[in-house]
Amino acid sequence: MSLMTIGKLSGATGVKVTTIRYYESIDLLDEPERSASGQRLYGDAAVERLGFIRHARDLGFPVSAIRELISLQVDPGRDCDLVDQIARRQLGEVRRRLTQLEALEAELKRMITACEGGKIASCSVLAALGHHEQCLHEEHAGKEVLAALPSK
Amino acid sequence: MSLMTIGKLSGATGVKVTTIRYYESIDLLDEPERSASGQRLYGDAAVERLGFIRHARDLGFPVSAIRELISLQVDPGRDCDLVDQIARRQLGEVRRRLTQLEALEAELKRMITACEGGKIASCSVLAALGHHEQCLHEEHAGKEVLAALPSK
DNA sequence: CTACAGTCTACAGTAACTGTAGAGGCAAGA
DNA sequence: TCTTGCCTCTACAGTTACTGTAGACTGTAG
Ligand SMILES: [Zn+2]
Ligand SMILES: [Zn+2]
Ligand SMILES: [Zn+2]
Ligand SMILES: [Zn+2]
Numbered sequence: 001m002s003l004m005t006i007g008k009l010s011g012a013t014g015v016k017v018t019t020i021r022y023y024e025s026i027d028l029l030d031e032p033e034r035s036a037s038g039q040r041l042y043g044d045a046a047v048e049r050l051g052f053i054r055h056a057r058d059l060g061f062p063v064s065a066i067r068e069l070i071s072l073q074v075d076p077g078r079d080c081d082l083v084d085q086i087a088r089r090q091l092g093e094v095r096r097r098l099t100q101l102e103a104l105e106a107e108l109k110r111m112i113t114a115c116e117g118g119k120i121a122s123c124s125v126l127a128a129l130g131h132h133e134q135c136l137h138e139e140h141a142g143k144e145v146l147a148a149l150p151s152k
Numbered sequence: 153m154s155l156m157t158i159g160k161l162s163g164a165t166g167v168k169v170t171t172i173r174y175y176e177s178i179d180l181l182d183e184p185e186r187s188a189s190g191q192r193l194y195g196d197a198a199v200e201r202l203g204f205i206r207h208a209r210d211l212g213f214p215v216s217a218i219r220e221l222i223s224l225q226v227d228p229g230r231d232c233d234l235v236d237q238i239a240r241r242q243l244g245e246v247r248r249r250l251t252q253l254e255a256l257e258a259e260l261k262r263m264i265t266a267c268e269g270g271k272i273a274s275c276s277v278l279a280a281l282g283h284h285e286q287c288l289h290e291e292h293a294g295k296e297v298l299a300a301l302p303s304k
Numbered sequence: 305c306t307a308c309a310g311t312c313t314a315c316a317g318t319a320a321c322t323g324t325a326g327a328g329g330c331a332a333g334a
Numbered sequence: 335t336c337t338t339g340c341c342t343c344t345a346c347a348g349t350t351a352c353t354g355t356a357g358a359c360t361g362t363a364g
Contacts, residue, residue, distance in 0.1 A: 026351090039310085098257060126225060130207070158342070159341060
């Protein structure tokens with residue numbers, strides 16, 4: 001089992017060097033061995049762990065959920081109820097955002113198609129943005145829609 | 153035309169007091185008049201402006217775009233090309249996220265339905281998270297999916 | 305030996321707010 | 335008039351999940 005520097009680990013997983021150090025700082029990754037001069041040295045387990053983290057982040061799991069998942073992984077004898085619950089929670093979150101984004105899409109599309117060009121004074125996009133009362137939907141989707149899951 | 157304190161403006165628009173002060177600090181809102189003792193006093197124009205900002209934020213427009221829209225509003229004689237372009241850009245953004253979220257939803261659903269309970273050691277959710285190679289999709293949606301638009 | 309790429313720590317910046325502390329203001333009731 | 339209680343003020347820290355920078359050191363290939 002060969003040890004690799006942080007750059008190799010980064011290359012192997014697609015996670016940036018600075019992000020790896022960040023994950024260590026928030027205790028998502030264990031502190032690795034160090035070379036005599038202080039450089040981090042990782043084994044294959046780190047590749048596994050980091051791949052797991054990355055996949056979960058890609059799926060929008062918040063770091064707090066990933067932390068839970070990792071702590072559950074340590075004793076394989078337990079029931080996976082909690083794991084599945086975390087995943088379902090995440091699925092619920094994704095579906096909630098989907099619903100909101102669909103509402104946003106509809107409103108934006110409506111706004112844009114209503115505008116037939118011309119001057120600012122008569123632009124229906126600006127008019128629609130200025131007068132929320134004309135919206136057919138009660139509660140706005142936006143507020144939660146475009147955040148809270150991971151970004152590029 | 154009656155002047156109102158920041159609390160009244162907040163009540164009239166549904167934007168929190170602290171958020172109003174924040175918008176002022178980033179120059180989205182003009183500095184209002186002050187009372188003798190230094191309290192902010194707003195007129196009806198502030199209600200309009202803040203309502204506009206709120207609606208745009210609800211639709212996921214970033215603050216930078218709102219700033220552009222506001223600056224375009226000042227001369228009503230101009231063509232609304234730029235306004236419409238900003239709105240279409242936002243619609244594109246929303247659609248991009250929709251696509252990504254749909255991919256996430258599919259993968260999460262697949263993961264969850266594959267798990268039939270049991271022990272951690274055999275949980276397919278954890279297995280799927282650990283082995284991205286088994287994913288059918290090349291590039292992951294997640295990274296940009298759950299952010300960049302406004303959150304609650 | 306000398307480049308030059310890689311690594312180290314520590315800290316600041318990002319987006320769009322939210323929350324807190326500590327001080328002062330204002331209107332109504334006793 | 336005093337007091338109670340809510341409102342407002344400024345300034346700054348905290349949130350999420352990173353990203354970027356500065357300045358110094360390390361490791362390696364030519
Ligand atoms: Zn228009
Ligand atoms: Zn609306
Ligand atoms: Zn399971
Ligand atoms: Zn995947």
